[in-house]
Amino acid sequence: MPKPSSQIHRAWWKESSVYQIWPASFKDSNDDGIGDIPGIVSKLDYIKNLGVDIVWLCPSYKSPQVDMGYDISDYYSIAEEYGTVADVEKLIQGCHERGMKLLMDLVVNHTSDQHEWFKQSRRSKDNEYRNWYVWKPARYDEQGNRQPPNNWVSHFQGSAWQWDEHTQEYYLHLYATEQPDLNWEHPPVRQAVHEIVRFWLDKGADGFRMDVINFISKDQRFPDAPVQDPRTPWQWGDKYYANGPRLHEYLQGIGQILTEYDAFSVGEMPFVKDTNEVLRAVRFDRHEINMIFNFEHVDIDHGPYDKFEPGSWKLTDLKSFFETWQKFMYENDGWNALYWENHDQPRSIDRFTNAKEEYRTAAGKMLATVLALQSGTPFVYQGQELGMRNVPVDWDMSEYKDIDCLNHWHRLLAHKPDDTEAHKIARQEYQKKSRDNGRTPVQWSAAPNGGFTGPNVKPWMSVNPDFERVNAEAQVQDPQSTYHYWSSVLGLRKKYHDIFVYGDYELVDRANEEIFAYTRQYENHKALVLANWTEKTLEWDPAANGIQGVQDVVLNTYGSAASTQERFTGGGGQWSLRPYEAVVALVQA
Ligand code: NOJ
Numbered sequence: 172m173p174k175p176s177s178q179i180h181r182a183w184w185k186e187s188s189v190y191q192i193w194p195a196s197f198k199d200s201n202d203d204g205i206g207d208i209p210g211i212v213s214k215l216d217y218i219k220n221l222g223v224d225i226v227w228l229c230p231s232y233k234s235p236q237v238d239m240g241y242d243i244s245d246y247y248s249i250a251e252e253y254g255t256v257a258d259v260e261k262l263i264q265g266c267h268e269r270g271m272k273l274l275m276d277l278v279v280n281h282t283s284d285q286h287e288w289f290k291q292s293r294r295s296k297d298n299e300y301r302n303w304y305v306w307k308p309a310r311y312d313e314q315g316n317r318q319p320p321n322n323w324v325s326h327f328q329g330s331a332w333q334w335d336e337h338t339q340e341y342y343l344h345l346y347a348t349e350q351p352d353l354n355w356e357h358p359p360v361r362q363a364v365h366e367i368v369r370f371w372l373d374k375g376a377d378g379f380r381m382d383v384i385n386f387i388s389k390d391q392r393f394p395d396a397p398v399q400d401p402r403t404p405w406q407w408g409d410k411y412y413a414n415g416p417r418l419h420e421y422l423q424g425i426g427q428i429l430t431e432y433d434a435f436s437v438g439e440m441p442f443v444k445d446t447n448e449v450l451r452a453v454r455f456d457r458h459e460i461n462m463i464f465n466f467e468h469v470d471i472d473h474g475p476y477d478k479f480e481p482g483s484w485k486l487t488d489l490k491s492f493f494e495t496w497q498k499f500m501y502e503n504d505g506w507n508a509l510y511w512e513n514h515d516q517p518r519s520i521d522r523f524t525n526a527k528e529e530y531r532t533a534a535g536k537m538l539a540t541v542l543a544l545q546s547g548t549p550f551v552y553q554g555q556e557l558g559m560r561n562v563p564v565d566w567d568m569s570e571y572k573d574i575d576c577l578n579h580w581h582r583l584l585a586h587k588p589d590d591t592e593a594h595k596i597a598r599q600e601y602q603k604k605s606r607d608n609g610r611t612p613v614q615w616s617a618a619p620n621g622g623f624t625g626p627n628v629k630p631w632m633s634v635n636p637d638f639e640r641v642n643a644e645a646q647v648q649d650p651q652s653t654y655h656y657w658s659s660v661l662g663l664r665k666k667y668h669d670i671f672v673y674g675d676y677e678l679v680d681r682a683n684e685e686i687f688a689y690t691r692q693y694e695n696h697k698a699l700v701l702a703n704w705t706e707k708t709l710e711w712d713p714a715a716n717g718i719q720g721v722q723d724v725v726l727n728t729y730g731s732a733a734s735t736q737e738r739f740t741g742g743g744g745q746w747s748l749r750p751y752e753a754v755v756a757l758v759q760a
């Protein structure tokens with residue numbers, strides 16, 4: 172049921188949409204094979220014309236690039252390959268001139284082991300920076316062998332603890348060995364983070380995406396995690412570090428600064444499924460963060476223990492995930508971030524549909540419609556607006572660059588060197604789920620290297636060979652392209668923002684495994700979003716699903732010709748939906 176409008180809190184960050192840039196693969200301006208900030212500046216009109224309001228720049232700070240910039244060695248400088256702080260200032264200015272905002276990535280659960288704080292910290296037990304990280308003595312087993320302080324697994328394989336010979340203690344790294352976790356219990360760490368936040372806001376940045384922000388408070392007893400996967404000693408310790416005891420206190424510390432600057436914030440929050448716990452961070456009056464990235468829908472195809480094991484899901488699983496979060500946040504004055512893709516995920520057409528190549532465009536448009544018209548702030552990841560797809564099935568392992576995928580592969584080779592069946596399955600799963608899928612360079616044109624870098628340059632990662640057919644230059648010229656469709660969806664969301672930003676959400680035809688349909692309503696204005704999730708033509712009965720009085724078809728993935736209107740408004744019973752067709756109609760409330 173729609174709420175009275177007096178109970179709705181309006182905000183600019185609710186009405187906005189965001190475009191995410193992963194700098195290494197966006198656009199190379201100096202022919203070194205790596206994307207850079209001047210390259211981004213050169214494409215700002217392309218981004219603006221898509222209809223987004225905010226640009227999120229993934230980490231571009233100085234970094235040894237063990238984890239593509241999520242290992243920061245200096246928060247106040249920019250990686251040489253990407254440019255300079257002056258380039259970021261130009262980027263901020265270029266965004267502002269076009270009426271867009273810029274978000275920086277705030278990565279403060281951990282630093283690089285090359286950060287000066289960690290270099291000091293590992294020097295001696297009495298160094299003034301020792302407490303900036305999480306150091307613990309070893310445990311010893313019954314045979315007297317040295318063991319890590321607990322059994323937590325690292326997100327990038329193996330134990331989450333690394334032994335330091337020099338000071339004879341372990342340090343915690345929830346990610347790579349080269350990404351030691353900061354100790355947020357120690358007040359100078361929090362102070363240092365606040366200074367970083369202010370530095371970039373003072374430079375004109377308009378807010379932050381916050382990396383694994385729900386991991387910053389750990390249970391200080393550092394207990395062993397329950398054994399879920401009996402095949403390995405290393406277990407997920409999320410129970411003790413995801414949304415830990417002091418998280419909200421820490422978030423309020425940052426939130427105070429963000430409120431002072433009226434800044435945007437979105438926090439990445441893996442593992443958390445408890446809606447009330449998320450609400451404590453995002454409810455309108457909490458002043459912690461505006462919204463979070465949820466993971467349930469992108470974990471939907473993971474195996475029982477591991478993302479690189481085969482998994483399966485049904486459309487009703489996806490619908491039920493969205494229904495829970497949509498209704499809960501609407502009813503409780505919270506807010507959602509909406510995304511299918513980012514730099515950690517495969518391409519959405521491949522993950523969420525079975526679309527054959529001939530339905531690539533139809534499926535990409537359908538996914539755009541279903542996502543961006545829900546309640547929340549939509550995020551578009553570079554290349555998603557072009558309908559870019561996963562890496563080719565026949566790519567060799569040497570094409571894969573991501574630490575997450577490669578660590579998995581090397582571990583498998585070490586533990587099961589002769590198990591060719593296990594190797595084959597893993598290879599299939601990498602092509603489906605590796606982060607590399609979202610990291611191939613943006614396909615700008617049909618020129619060599621897809622116009623990402625110079626024709627004779629070897630890009631740091633190969634361009635998907637389909638760039639000759641699928642590229643930005645062609646799509647900008649084609650009014651029927653995925654690019655222009657995204658701009659129509661985002662434009663529609665703005666035009667009818669009472670409905671699509673501030674309206675309620677009701678799932679329609681819940682049990683249907685082939686159709687995703689929902690309504691949005693604000694006062695007596697109501698819209699239906701209806702999508703065929705299959706490659707078949709499907710019949711759908713609006714009246715049987717409580718939909719009456721279609722007033723106007725405002726968007727259709729197959730074009731908005733008058734004949735399309737008639738198909739839905741002409742009266743009569745069933746509607747016939749073409750493969751992956753999505754339609755948006757204003758209907759009687
Ligand atoms: C989440 C980031 O999105 C991912 O790319 C990174 O590897 C980890 N956090 C660690 O920072």
